[in-house]
Amino acid sequence: MSQPDTISVASPADFHVHLRQGPLAEVVTKHVRQGGFSLAYVMPNLKPPITNTEQALLYRAQLQAIDPAVEYLMTLYLSPELTPAEIRRAARAGIVGVKSYPRGVTTNSEGGIESYEAYYPVFAAMEEEGMVLNLHGEVPSSAETNTCVLNAEPAFLPHLRKLHAQFPRLRIVLEHATTRAAVECVKSLGDTVACTITAHHLALTVDDWAGQSWHFCKPVAKYPDDRAALWEVVKEGHPRFFLGSDSAPHPAETKATASPTQPCAAGVYTSPILLPLVAHLLESFGALDKLEGFVSTHGRAFYGRPVAENDRRVVLKRASGKAVGIEGYGSGPTHVVPFWAGKAIGWEIVEESSREEIS
Amino acid sequence: MSQPDTISVASPADFHVHLRQGPLAEVVTKHVRQGGFSLAYVMPNLKPPITNTEQALLYRAQLQAIDPAVEYLMTLYLSPELTPAEIRRAARAGIVGVKSYPRGVTTNSEGGIESYEAYYPVFAAMEEEGMVLNLHGEVPSSAETNTCVLNAEPAFLPHLRKLHAQFPRLRIVLEHATTRAAVECVKSLGDTVACTITAHHLALTVDDWAGQSWHFCKPVAKYPDDRAALWEVVKEGHPRFFLGSDSAPHPAETKATASPTQPCAAGVYTSPILLPLVAHLLESFGALDKLEGFVSTHGRAFYGRPVAENDRRVVLKRASGKAVGIEGYGSGPTHVVPFWAGKAIGWEIVEESSREEIS
Numbered sequence: 031m032s033q034p035d036t037i038s039v040a041s042p043a044d045f046h047v048h049l050r051q052g053p054l055a056e057v058v059t060k061h062v063r064q065g066g067f068s069l070a071y072v073m074p075n076l077k078p079p080i081t082n083t084e085q086a087l088l089y090r091a092q093l094q095a096i097d098p099a100v101e102y103l104m105t106l107y108l109s110p111e112l113t114p115a116e117i118r119r120a121a122r123a124g125i126v127g128v129k130s131y132p133r134g135v136t137t138n139s140e141g142g143i144e145s146y147e148a149y150y151p152v153f154a155a156m157e158e159e160g161m162v163l164n165l166h167g168e169v170p171s172s173a174e175t176n177t178c179v180l181n182a183e184p185a186f187l188p189h190l191r192k193l194h195a196q197f198p199r200l201r202i203v204l205e206h207a208t209t210r211a212a213v214e215c216v217k218s219l220g221d222t223v224a225c226t227i228t229a230h231h232l233a234l235t236v237d238d239w240a241g242q243s244w245h246f247c248k249p250v251a252k253y254p255d256d257r258a259a260l261w262e263v264v265k266e267g268h269p270r271f272f273l274g275s276d277s278a279p280h281p282a283e284t285k286a287t288a289s290p291t292q293p294c295a296a297g298v299y300t301s302p303i304l305l306p307l308v309a310h311l312l313e314s315f316g317a318l319d320k321l322e323g324f325v326s327t328h329g330r331a332f333y334g335r336p337v338a339e340n341d342r343r344v345v346l347k348r349a350s351g352k353a354v355g356i357e358g359y360g361s362g363p364t365h366v367v368p369f370w371a372g373k374a375i376g377w378e379i380v381e382e383s384s385r386e387e388i389s
Numbered sequence: 390m391s392q393p394d395t396i397s398v399a400s401p402a403d404f405h406v407h408l409r410q411g412p413l414a415e416v417v418t419k420h421v422r423q424g425g426f427s428l429a430y431v432m433p434n435l436k437p438p439i440t441n442t443e444q445a446l447l448y449r450a451q452l453q454a455i456d457p458a459v460e461y462l463m464t465l466y467l468s469p470e471l472t473p474a475e476i477r478r479a480a481r482a483g484i485v486g487v488k489s490y491p492r493g494v495t496t497n498s499e500g501g502i503e504s505y506e507a508y509y510p511v512f513a514a515m516e517e518e519g520m521v522l523n524l525h526g527e528v529p530s531s532a533e534t535n536t537c538v539l540n541a542e543p544a545f546l547p548h549l550r551k552l553h554a555q556f557p558r559l560r561i562v563l564e565h566a567t568t569r570a571a572v573e574c575v576k577s578l579g580d581t582v583a584c585t586i587t588a589h590h591l592a593l594t595v596d597d598w599a600g601q602s603w604h605f606c607k608p609v610a611k612y613p614d615d616r617a618a619l620w621e622v623v624k625e626g627h628p629r630f631f632l633g634s635d636s637a638p639h640p641a642e643t644k645a646t647a648s649p650t651q652p653c654a655a656g657v658y659t660s661p662i663l664l665p666l667v668a669h670l671l672e673s674f675g676a677l678d679k680l681e682g683f684v685s686t687h688g689r690a691f692y693g694r695p696v697a698e699n700d701r702r703v704v705l706k707r708a709s710g711k712a713v714g715i716e717g718y719g720s721g722p723t724h725v726v727p728f729w730a731g732k733a734i735g736w737e738i739v740e741e742s743s744r745e746e747i748s
Contacts (some may be wrong), residue, residue: 121739137586171596173613178596180539182610237530239536242652246600251540254532287646288653290715293601319693356649371649 033313037377040320041341042305043069045329046164046226046274048137048204048297049093049102051076057360058279058301059096061367064380066305066344069101069335071274074129075138079107103333105129110148114155121159125201126333128156129164135182136248136296136355137278146193151195157200162333165190167204167212168249169321179250180236184211184324190337201332206276207233208249210259217263224332226274227260227324230298230369232311243294244285244367247278263326265317273308274288277301279366282358300369307370309346309377332351339349345381349374392672394707398681398734400700401664402428404632404688405523407496407563408437408452416454416719417638417660425703425738428460428694432632433488433646434497438466440459442479462692464488464523469507473514478548479524482516486562488523494635495607495655503665505552512552513638513692516559521692524549527608528562528567538609539595543570545694553578561693565590565635567608569618575629576622583691586619586683589657589728591670602653603644603726606637623683624676631688637659641717659728662713664673666729668705668736704740708733709713 044067049059064068072093074080075245080089086386088105090154093102106112106120108130130146146153158165167190168182190204204216204225216225234251251257263271278297299305308325312318330336351374358367403426407416422430429580431452433439439448445463452461465471465479466721467489505512526549527541535717536544541669547561563575563584575584593610610616622630637656659666667684673679689695710733717726 124573171613173594173616176614178594178612179599180595195520203730235532236539240538240652241598241605241647241655243600243602243647244649250599253535254530257532260512272655288600288602289645290603293599294647296600307706343505367649 033318036178036345036380037309037318038336038343038345039066039305040326040343041068041330042066042325042344043071043299043329044275044277044301044304045071045203045272045333046073046228046276047301048075048278050279051089051092054279054281054360054364054366055092055108055260056096058365058366060170061092061301061359062100063097065301065303066098068342069103071103071126071333072105074107075103075131077138079109079110079138080105081107081109082116083125086120087123096108096255099267101333103127103319107131108149108152110349112149112152114151116153117155117159117161121161125161127162127164131166131168132168132170132186134170134181135168146166150196153197153200157197159340160201160352162201162203163193164203164205165209170276179248180252183207183209183249187211190215191219194223198222203274205274206249207260209256212269213259213263217268221270224270224272226272226276226329227264227271228276228298229300229304229308231257232260232264232308233250239329243288244369245298246294246296247276247298248296261315261317264312264320265315267320267323269323269326269328272332273325274329275300275304277304281363282365282367290295298369299366302359303375304366305344305371306379307376307379308344310375313376322378342343346377346378349376351376392677394666395675395739396680396705397686397702397704398425398664399696399702400427400689401425401684402430402688402694403634403660403663403693404430404562404631405432405587405635406430406660407432407434407635407637409638412447413640413719413725414451415455416723417725418452418459420660420718421459422456422658424662426459426466427701428462430462430485433463433464433466436497438497439464439470440466440468440470441475442482442484445484447457462486463695466490467508467511471508471511473510475585476511476514476518476520476634480520484520486523487511488525488705491527491529492543493529494527501659505548509555512556512559518574523560523562523564524553526566527696533748539611540610542566542568546570549574549582550578553582555623562633562691564633565608566619567611568615568683570619570670571682572622572630575625580629583629583631585688587633587635587657588659588663588667588670590616591619591623591667600692600719602647603610603728604657605653605655606635606657607655620674620676621623621627623671623679624681626679628682628687628690630683630726631691632664632684632686633688634659636663640722641724641726644726645694657728659724661718662729662734664703665705665708665734665736665738669734672735680727703738705736706739708735708737710735
């Protein structure tokens with residue numbers, strides 16, 4: 031079967047991205063469009079986290095000031111501050127989702143949740159208001175229960191099943207799935223449960239981050255068979271599985287270096303190269319024909335944000351094989367280096383509906 | 390049960406240590422005694438590897454010149470150069486073992502073996518001569534078979550079983566076991582099969598090296614339940630399980646730093662703090678009474694090097710809680726920083742049979 035030399039994708043949407051704040055946000059927010067994306071579903075784990083409507087709207091205004099051409103869908107950080115009344119205010123203000131971080135499992139998750147029952151009134155309000163619950167699906171490590179970063183996601187799945195049983199109309203997204211167990215679980219659940227998959231988890235296995243801090247993120251990439259499960263569900267074109275890059279910029283210094291007493295930062299940064307990279311990876315496992323579904327229509331359908339007729343289309347063509355620069359972007363505390371640095375991507379963005387917008 | 394405030398150990402022996410060569414050897418070889426050890430079973434993975442008797446004797450002479458007070462037991466690197474005739478020469482020259490590295494799984498293993506059948510004549514000669522086969526028990530990763538650094542050791546165990554069945558009188562040591570599967574396998578085999586355990590694998594699980602390059606080594610530390618299996622077999626005082634530190638110094642620069650295109654070095658350095666650290670760790674899981682067996686008598690019995698009446702004893706006392714310095718030793722390409730840097734060890738060496746030898 032011959033492969034195309036150009037592909038076009040309607041209005042790509044990244045349903046999980048970290049745009050940070052302050053000077054780092056100035057550098058990385060522009061990379062959403064550079065990476066080919068029109069919509070960014072923005073994570074709330076700032077310092078302090080975004081826990082109410084005012085903070086979310088202020089944050090959205092800051093992002094819009096940096097790049098007004100991207101649609102920012104905002105989220106709140108699930109915490110005891112979040113009440114059903116606040117959910118109703120947030121929904122009226124256009125805030126789309128609530129992100130749950132189990133305590134202490136990833137970047138800025140110190141305020142994360144310890145048990146879900148206390149939040150049932152919040153979830154009931156979200157269900158009524160049509161808001162989406164975004165789950166970082168890992169439980170904290172515990173030597174007593176043999177739980178560590180490798181099985182923290184499968185150990186979370188009973189919580190997902192229970193939440194879905196309790197709130198069957200609540201739309202829930204299991205974020206950045208990394209295991210066959212998670213893929214099978216989401217497939218087994220109803221149409222209100224979806225799943226994001228990152229670009230880097232389509233590329234990496236545990237061997238790639240063992241000793242390579244640039245590839246270290248939470249959840250960690252798992253076994254080859256787990257990666258194969260991600261490939262299979264993308265190749266199948268399953269409509270409840272779609273891209274959420276979890277693109278997470280960290281200053282290069284904190285990625286490159288560990289001291290004996292301080293590990294490196296957890297996160298992989300993909301925004302600036304995202305659409306070409308996803309095309310490259312999907313082609314590598316024979317799923318290039320599923321690109322538009324995976325990066326646009328599936329997620330947009332789940333979130334009720336379908337592609338509009340006049341939305342921009344992004345055109346990719348086969349690339350010359352130039353490697354992604356290892357120099358990265360920014361400097362000092364804003365110096366970030368993307369994933370795939372030093373390696374070639376088989377596709378590049380050549381055209382959009384409004385060319386002059388491209389930085 | 391009250392715990393003692395001093396312990397003495399007869400002639401501690403480290404049955405797996407990397408002493409390197411050149412300027413780095415000058416720094417680290419002295420740390421064998423500093424760490425409380427009288428005997429070092431020396432790995433042959435230099436550049437180029439030690440593959441014949443002359444090289445091994447030359448290397449031993451170099452190590453003796455640096456610190457003559459340690460007994461160095463030498464090994465050869467299993468490779469096509471190694472013939473039955475060379476085995477007989479090596480045995481006559483006092484060389485004790487042959488180390489097998491599967492190709493490409495750890496530091497300087499590019500020349501490692503791909504299949505064992507070709508070496509059966511060598512193993513037959515070793516069996517006759519009473520030499521020991523030391524196995525790095527991991528298979529190379531392969532996405533096709535879902536093999537990665539996490540299950541590379543269990544996947545190796547059938548090779549161990551087969552070798553033992555084929556050469557039941559050949560003494561074999563499965564080096565640096567990290568999994569419950571490996572512990573159970575070795576226990577199930579005959580008295581000619583033993584197993585070393587490192588200090589750091591008694592401390593670490595996968596969570597500790599995820600994003601922390603200083604804790605990255607091969608084999609990687611595994612699940613909490615795997616560590617528990619190591620604790621259990623040490624606590625049991627099983628005579629075929631004993632310390633082989635796999636202390637592996639790497640320049641601090643190569644441990645601390647990864648570039649997007651270059652991972653960090655694999656290895657954990659424990660020599661300078663080894664005996665106090667092992668006492669500390671054994672006490673943490675209730676096995677302090679097994680210290681002498683684990684660090685001296687079990688391994689010495691297996692290797693036929695029992696403690697002699699006039700051998701030195703090392704006395705440990707409870708320590709003041711001073712942290713291991715993060716500054717390390719050496720400088721530039723010889724700058725090495727030990728494991729446990731920045732953390733306190735509950736024991737310290739206070740006395741040996743010949744005090745003036747202590748650096």
